[in-house]
Amino acid sequence: MKNSMTRALCFLLLTLCSLDTILAQEFKFAFLxxxxxxxxxxxxxVELRLKSLSPQVELLLSGGDNVDIDNLKSADLSAGEQRIKSLKGLFDRTKKPYHMAIGNHDRLPRDLRDGTNDFALFEKAFGQTYYSFDHKGWRFIVLNSVETKDNHYVIGDKQLAWLKDLVEKTGKDQPLVIISHVPFLSVYYPVLEGRYTAADTFTNQKQVFDLFKDHSLKLVLQGHMHLYEEIKVKGVQFITAGAVSGNWWHGAFEGTAPGHLEVDVHGKDFSWSYVK
Known part of the structure; x- marks a missing residue:
């Protein structure tokens, strides 16, 4: 009996150690x-950028504005769709798992959008525009921040209901990352133009942020601005990660060189670098 109890205790300890190892695994991911x-x-x-990633990168994330679709004329839309397929092919050939966010330029052109088909080409290539996935103990939440209401970006009601349910079902200690094309927070306009505006943040960002007040939200990764920004609020690190295209493929934008972010996860902590 004593030997059986000892074996059972050892098995329990090994199981607990194994679970801790799973939760505490280290990994590296890239945000482009x-x-x-x-x-x-x-x-x-973009192909050269993907080939330049650190060999240790095991997971790829996109922050949106993948292919410029929204400014195309109807006659050019098929060429845009082919570019989406080609971009998907580049990510497929990395042989690494990847997850795409949608940006405002990934939408159909304005004269073709009817409120129900706005994201049709993105969805056809990459699937849902908002979703979550887990990787080595961390939960990643990809938002569609280019829904609109009253001509402002917003997390729409259906998506918000989905997000509330997801947060309620997420352990309070599980480390979380949010990916949002349009920022929660940005100092773009105050720094560049000396004024505050809601034009380039989504309007209900506080409502969304407050959903996580009792959870372990660690990192928010943002795009859209083409600037590199680091803002830390209430223990959450917000990073607007520049742009692979820099100044729309014309060099640096306001001092931010073309680049991508590489993040090293160490258990429940992380570090990062902007790779030019």
Whole structure:
């Protein structure tokens, strides 16, 4: 009996240690935002960027504005769709898991949008526009922040209900990352133009942020602005991660060189670098 109890105790300890190891695994991921593919040459530049990633990167994330679709004329839409397929092919060939966010330029052109088909080409290639997934103990939440209401970006009611349910079902200690194309927070306009505006944040960002007040939200990754920003609020690190395309493929934008973010996860902590 004593030997059986000892074996059972050892098995329990080993199981607990194994679970802790799973939760505390280290890994590295890359966040690439604002690729703005609009030609074969820009597609080639994205390919070079993907090939330049650190060999330790095991997970790829997109921050949106993957392919410029929203500014195309109807006659050019098929070429835009082909570029989406080509970009997907580049990510497929990395042989790494990847997850895409949608940006405002990934939407159909304005004259073709009817409120129900806005994201049709993105969804056809990459699937849902908002979703979550887990990787080695961390939960990643990808938002669609380019829904609109009264001509402002917003997390819409259906998506918000989904997010509330997801947060309620998420352990309070599980480390979380949010990916949002349009920022929660940005100092773009105050720094560049000396004024505050809601034009380039989504309008109900506080309502969304407050959902996580009792959870372990660690990191919010943002795009859209093409600037590199680090803002820390209430223990949450917000990073607007520049742009792969820089100044829309014309060099640096306001001092931010073309680049991507690489994040090293260490258990429930992390560090990062902007790779030019």
């Amino acid at each position: 935002t604002d690729l703005h593919v609009h030609s074969d040459s820009t597609l080639g530049q």
